[in-house]
Amino acid sequence: MKRRTFVKSTLSAAALASVPVSRGFGFELPAITSTGAATTLTQAEIRELAKSLTLALLTPDSHRYHENRKIWNGMWDDKHPALIVQCMDVSDVINAVNFARTHDLLLAVRGGGHSISGKSVCHGGMVIDLSYMRSVQIDPQRKTARVGGGALLSDLDRAAQRFGLVTPSGVVSHTGVAGLTLGGGIGRLMRKYGLTIDNLLSVEIVTPDGRLQRASDQENADLFWAVRGGGGNFGVVTAFEFRLHSMGTEILSCGLAYPLDQAKDVFKFYFDFSREMPDELHFGLSAAIQENGDSVGLFFGIGYAGSLKEAERIIEPIRKFGKPSFEAIGMRNFVELQSMGDAHNEHGRNYYIKGRHMNDFDPDMVDPFIEQFQHAPSRFTVMRIVRFGGAIERVAKDATAWPHRDAKWDFEVGGSWPNPDLSEKYVQWGRDYWKTLDSYMADTFYVNELMDEGQSHVNANYQGNYKRLSKLKQKYDPKNLFRLNANIEPSG
Numbered sequence: 001m002k003r004r005t006f007v008k009s010t011l012s013a014a015a016l017a018s019v020p021v022s023r024g025f026g027f028e029l030p031a032i033t034s035t036g037a038a039t040t041l042t043q044a045e046i047r048e049l050a051k052s053l054t055l056a057l058l059t060p061d062s063h064r065y066h067e068n069r070k071i072w073n074g075m076w077d078d079k080h081p082a083l084i085v086q087c088m089d090v091s092d093v094i095n096a097v098n099f100a101r102t103h104d105l106l107l108a109v110r111g112g113g114h115s116i117s118g119k120s121v122c123h124g125g126m127v128i129d130l131s132y133m134r135s136v137q138i139d140p141q142r143k144t145a146r147v148g149g150g151a152l153l154s155d156l157d158r159a160a161q162r163f164g165l166v167t168p169s170g171v172v173s174h175t176g177v178a179g180l181t182l183g184g185g186i187g188r189l190m191r192k193y194g195l196t197i198d199n200l201l202s203v204e205i206v207t208p209d210g211r212l213q214r215a216s217d218q219e220n221a222d223l224f225w226a227v228r229g230g231g232g233n234f235g236v237v238t239a240f241e242f243r244l245h246s247m248g249t250e251i252l253s254c255g256l257a258y259p260l261d262q263a264k265d266v267f268k269f270y271f272d273f274s275r276e277m278p279d280e281l282h283f284g285l286s287a288a289i290q291e292n293g294d295s296v297g298l299f300f301g302i303g304y305a306g307s308l309k310e311a312e313r314i315i316e317p318i319r320k321f322g323k324p325s326f327e328a329i330g331m332r333n334f335v336e337l338q339s340m341g342d343a344h345n346e347h348g349r350n351y352y353i354k355g356r357h358m359n360d361f362d363p364d365m366v367d368p369f370i371e372q373f374q375h376a377p378s379r380f381t382v383m384r385i386v387r388f389g390g391a392i393e394r395v396a397k398d399a400t401a402w403p404h405r406d407a408k409w410d411f412e413v414g415g416s417w418p419n420p421d422l423s424e425k426y427v428q429w430g431r432d433y434w435k436t437l438d439s440y441m442a443d444t445f446y447v448n449e450l451m452d453e454g455q456s457h458v459n460a461n462y463q464g465n466y467k468r469l470s471k472l473k474q475k476y477d478p479k480n481l482f483r484l485n486a487n488i489e490p491s492g
Contacts (some may be wrong), residue, residue: 027043028040028041029046029083030082031082031083031103031106031125031126032082032105032106032122032123032125033103033104033105033106033125034105034107034125034479034480034481034483041082041083041103045103046083049095049096049099052092052095053085053086053087053088053096054087054088054089055092056086057085058084058085058086059082059084060082062084065084068084068086068129069127070121070347071113071114071121072112072115072174072347072348072351073116073117073118073349073350074349074350074418074420075118075350075351075352075423075427076118076121077348077420079118079122079123080124081108081124081125081126082105082125082126083105083125083127084127084129085127085128085129086129086131086132087128087130087150088133089133090204090206090212090238093130093149093236093238094206094211094212096126096128097128097208097210097236099126100125100126100128101208101210101481105125105126106123106124106125106484107122107125107128107481107482108121108125108126109127109128109130109232109482109484110127110128110129110130110176111130111131111149111150112131112150112153112177112178112180113131113176114172114175114176114179115179116351116448116449116451117451117452119485120484130148130149130150130178130236133148133149133238134148134150134151134152134155136148136151136155136159137159138162138163138165140163140165143165143243143244143245143246144201144241144242144243144244145165145167145240145241145242145244146239146240147239147241147242148239149177149239149240150176150178151176151177151178152177153169153170153173153174153180153338154173154338154339157169157334157335158335160244161249161334161335164246164249165244165245165246165247166193166245166247166334167196167199168185168187168189168190168194168195168198169185169187169196170185170186170196171187171188171338171340172339172341172342172345173338173339173341173342177240178232178240179232180196181197181200181237182227182228182230182232183229183231183446183447184196184197184228184229184402184404184446184448185197186386186388186410186448188251188282188303188305188337188338189247189303189305191280191281191282191388191389191390191391192279192280192306192390193245193391194391194392194395195392195395197229197402198395199245200228200240200241200242200243201241201242201243202214202215202216202224202240203215203227203237203239203240204237204239205223205234205236205238206235207235207476207477208234208476208477208479215227216241222475223476225468226401226469226476228400228402229401229403229447230401230469230488231447231486232482232484233469233482233485233486233487234472234473234476234477235476235477247305247334248334249333249334249335250331250332250333251303251304251331251332251334251337252302252303252304252305252331252332253303253304253328253329253331253332253337254300254302254303254304254315254318254319254328254329255299255300255301255302255328255329256299256300256302256318256321256324256326256327257296257297257298257299257325258297258298258300258322258324259295259325260287260297260298260370260373262298262322262323263298263366263369263370264363264366266298266322267361267366268361269321269322270283270285270300273317273318274409275408277387278306278314279389279391280304280305280306280310281302281303281306281314281315282301282303282305282387283301283302283318283387284300284301284302284384284386284387285298285299285300285301286298286299286301286383286384287383287384288380288381288383289373289374289375289381291377291378291379291380291417293375293377295375300318344380348418350416350418350419350423350426351415352414352416352427352430352451353382353412353413353414353415353430353449353451354412354413354414354430354449354452355445355446355449356441356442356443356444357404357411357441357442357444357445357446358385358408358409358411358440358441358442359406359407359408359442360408362440364440365437365440368437369413369436369437372433372436372437373413373433376415376429378422379415379416379422379426379429380416380417381414382413382414382415382416383413384411385409385410385411385412386409387408387409388404388408388409389408392405393405393406397463397464397465398465401462401465401468403463403464404444404446407442410446410449411441413434414451415429415430431452443460444460444461444463445461447461450486455489458487459488459489462488466488467491470488470491471491473489473490473491474491474492478490
């Protein structure tokens, strides 16, 4: 047998040299339990946990605590965890989970920290921080990737693309692999290769009882079913194994822009065309108004991951539609394409973004959409629609925990702003906007676009898979230790 070639992407020595070091723990520490009650951690308990870790335990007086408690969405900068456990390996995760369970602490898990709803940080509890567990190992012969629980999409894309390989993932490169995958994983290649979870071969997961378990179709198959769309409800995934596909390092990309006053025609064309199109085609509609009031207008974003001989024929009707104010077409480096959305999704801004599925298009929605989609000083307003279907809908609704195989489109709209003093005003704008649009949408949503939905809405969103998920939650996490997510309540 030929020796397999492996490529490993890990933290550099310089990055490790900057790991924050905690100060002494000569104090008792107030904390919050999983039910919101007050508790106190003793000096001895804190020291014992700190001594068990490879990296660092951060408390509110630790060096760089405030830098490390913040996540992508600045809306949640007011959350101050009692403890941040920075994990380097599986033993650190096990020790952290055992400590949180023993002391019944409110517990959050941070991979990439991209949770829109702020679930990857908590106030007064413990944060398990996986951001130093970013290894990526590629086996080009088997076409698989082994990915650490703290890796970002950019880590995975860059490592796989060295061999012209890819697995379908999201469209903002500083998103965490873990959160994206556990929620399903939608992106540019989903119609051809399926959701990210459809390319997941196995996970290694620390369950609430502190055990490291492997889950796949052959081992702990019920747990493997649950983590594919059930979010972080069942433990801390420390490693993912993905199937990779040969694609090369470039993809045909095309963009066309239209002014907002053409909205009715643009919407109609988009929905008509995207109903029936080949699996290789990614076709999205987006819109944006910048903080200074400049309108980016409406934008068709196209990616084609198929034969170039067919590409021109397939996208020709889109290019001939209307009178675009801008057009760009050509081959694009896939890694560069995957990071194009990063600038408009920067860390630290305040975000109110929400999504719903759409199963039909009502032209009457265009007027209220445009009316609400207006400029406000200091707010960047954005919308995007993407087509599901293709490989996604060829998987049975109960084959994984992700039940939305028959959803047609995903519609996301919201805004971001740098000034936290404007948050109350703009959050209310976002809620009012969604009240206006609600009647045109399905009552289901992509779980990674969870914003402020209540528990009953979350339960209903799992549809026919909820009862099975609830029973598995009772089996693996009966006390609901992992509750900061799109929570599945234990059946007991």
